[in-house]
Amino acid sequence: MKSYDVIVIGFGKAGKTLAGKLAKSGKKVALIEKDAFMYGGTCINVGCIPSKRLITDAALSPDASFEEKAAYFKKSIEGKRQLTAALNQANYNKVAQAGAEIIDGVASFVDAKTINVKTADGDLTLTAEQFLINTGSTPVIPNIEGVRDPATGELQAGNKLYTSQTLMDLDELPERLTIVGGGYIGLEFASMFAEFGSKVTIIQDSDVFLPREDEDIVEVIREVISAKGVEVITGAAISAIKDGVVTYTADGATKELAGDAVLIATGRRPNTDELQAEKAGIKMTNRGAVETDEHLRTSVPNIWAAGDVVGKLQFTYISLDDYRIVLDDMMGNRQRTTENRGAFAYSVFIEPPFSRVGLNEKEAKAQGLEYRVLKMPANAIPKAKVLRETEGVLIALVAPNGKILGAQLFCAESHEMINMIKLAMDHDLGYEVLRDFIYNHPTMSESLNDLFAL
Incomplete structure (x- = not known):
């Protein structure tokens, strides 16, 4: 021992x-x-x-x-x-x-x-x-016929089924990829494989796509991925998957969706x-x-x-x-805790990336907070035009006292920009600090001058 x-x-x-x-x-x-x-x-x-x-x-x-x-x-x-x-x-x-x-x-x-x-x-x-x-x-393996091996609880072998891990180890690009689950992992893989050249379909049981996010930002995200050829099917009750064919019921009818690979992206x-x-x-x-x-x-x-x-x-x-x-x-002195680590930021690496920190409108309303919305299109940013990546929108919520409640950035390089907003929120700085900051040019970050000036 x-x-x-x-x-x-x-x-x-x-x-x-x-x-x-x-x-x-x-x-x-x-x-x-x-x-x-x-x-x-x-x-x-x-x-x-x-x-x-x-x-x-x-x-x-x-x-x-x-x-x-x-x-x-x-x-x-x-x-x-x-x-x-x-x-x-x-x-x-x-x-x-x-x-x-x-x-x-x-x-x-x-x-x-x-x-x-x-x-x-x-x-x-x-x-x-x-x-x-x-x-x-x-990865969570859902209890769908043809998906989970009853003996091991793992994916059924030889059924064109993959997890996020095994899909990244394919040697051959699937011409048609079906993604079961419309969360952030599924969304990233949908964007990635559509860019590689696959025909991608996201299918989910929920009636609402990206339910955590505000409807206006979801609408823009859906428009962008649709333009890349990604189809989203919501409200689908999946009954079985066999040899790449997903059988599901939607709008009162039973349908089939064939694919060369099926990614199971139903959480972890x-x-x-x-x-x-x-x-x-x-x-x-x-x-x-x-x-x-x-x-x-x-x-x-x-x-x-x-x-x-x-x-x-x-x-x-x-x-x-x-x-x-x-x-x-x-x-140490036991001062650090999960309760005092500040605002939480995350990014979804679609193209362009979607990044968020703090509250969105849905959450601010649920808490009964007062706020005003600042919103600008990504195509108003000079650097976005330089990058030829003008899709998307920038949204921020500001409280009456000038404090930033949250931000949603769906634009090029948003995964870098969001950290600056988190830093301002963590240090209780007013939105004016970001509005009046001298950014180098041309950068995506300088769009915060304009966003917080609205």
């Missing part, structure tokens, strides 16, 4: 950063990872980095025949594989060089200070004073099935996530959880901030 000061379960952003930091400080640290292809976590291997690499390539896809586009797609996939392999190894090296011991295996709790690790060479029993659970999330759930958390006394939510407080402590004082596994915001930059909160709770 080996003993450690800290054991981190999972090689995600929070886990690898904490393991490296504590090991450098002199702590005896072990990091357990069950899949060698996941060193570094979801983001660099099967999430943000490979998908954004492919999205970037897709935007440069040649205006050519489908065969030529397919050849370009194949080269893009190979480039993606090389990138993720390099990052995977670099992340392993960084943690190992910091002094943490990396153990390949599946960890499960025996009690609050002991875990069992199933490795290729047999089981290990390890103890530690403190633990961090950072096991991430996995926390990876907790193998943890046996109950043996450590860890409370779980009814969705299978690890329950945590504002310091990311679980119900067991010496065990923390971070990242997707807590079932809240599933973004790598949130996981990084989770690391800061956990480190502060372990070794």
